[in-house]
Amino acid sequence: MPLPRLVSSTLFAGVIATSAAAEGTLILFANGEELATEGFLAPELTRDGWELRFDHIFVTLSGVAALQTDPPYDAEAGGVPEASVTASFDDADQITIDLTDTDTDGRVRIASVTAPQGHYNAVTWSVVPAAAGDWVGQSIVFVGTATRDGETVDFTLTSADTHDYTCGEFVGDTRKGLVTPGAEADLELTFHLDHVFGRADRDASGHMNSHALGFDAFGAGGTQEIALSGLHIGHVGEGHCAVSYR
Known part of the structure; x- marks a missing residue:
């Protein structure tokens, strides 16, 4: 199947503010972490022992916004x-x-916007079915190869699920979203793929692995549908999000 036509990552959009303020630039990134770029490699195999390597992981986003909230949003x-x-x-x-x-840096630059100064300590976005392109109707598509016990299969996993995320402050090594006049700040949408496929190096009875799908159900390879509802893929670093599916 031909690859989709990606929307330009240099989109700019407007800002709604309650009062005039000095401005800086806020840059938005997405991050699937090393499980997206390197794959599920030993000892970090899927919960059922598959090695996964991804050629592409397409995600379609809509309604992405950064917020200054007081009190801080509690996901x-x-x-x-x-x-x-x-x-x-x-x-x-x-x-x-x-x-x-x-x-x-292992991240995907999505867009940038001129924004009033302040701390953008909440983010909202939706993962939605693509309205156009080669993956029309699909919101997330995983393309890659899976290997276990010397057998390798090609796979394409497609999901049409819509996820709506409302997240608090980014949690990580540094604070993000702090816009100062004339300077750049960044925010990150983080996708935790181990919530989908699990991890063989983690407690099998832990919350993540007990809810993750693993890969056994897709071991025949080829193009298959994958249901992502309820897996809480989206985060802001290690920060949690409130999520609903439709």
């Missing part, structure tokens, strides 16, 4: 963030990215 409690400033990245258009097509 565990859910609800609607109380935003004083909202910076929109996609202007209601879809953005299709490939989590394997990264920069030297």
Whole structure:
């Protein structure tokens, strides 16, 4: 099957603010981490012992926005963030990215926007079926090879699920989303693939592995559908998100 036509990652969109403020640049990235770029390699095989290598992981996004919230948004409690400033990245258009097509830092640059200064401590976005292109109707597509016990199969796993994410502050080695006048700041949408396929090097009875699909169901290879509802793939670093599926 031919590859999809990716939407340009240099999209710019508007900012809605409650008052005029000094501005900087806010840059949005996506990150599938090493499980996307390197694959599920020993000892980090899938929960059922498959090695996975990905040629492409296409994800279609919509409604991506960064928020300044007070009080800080609590993803565990859910609800609607109380935003004083909202910076929109996609202007209601879809953005299709490939989590394997990264920069030297292992991330995919999605878009940038001029934004009022302040701390953007919440992010909202949706994973949606593509409205056009070669993967029309699919929201996430995994393309790659799987190997176990000396047998290798090619696979294409397609999902039409829609996921809506509302996330609090990025959790990682550094704080993100701190916009200062005339400077650049960044935010990250993080996709945890071990929540889909599990990890053989983790406790088999742990929450992640007990909910993950593994790869056995897709071991015949070829093109198959994969249901991602309920797997909580999207994060902000290690920060959690409230998520609903439709």
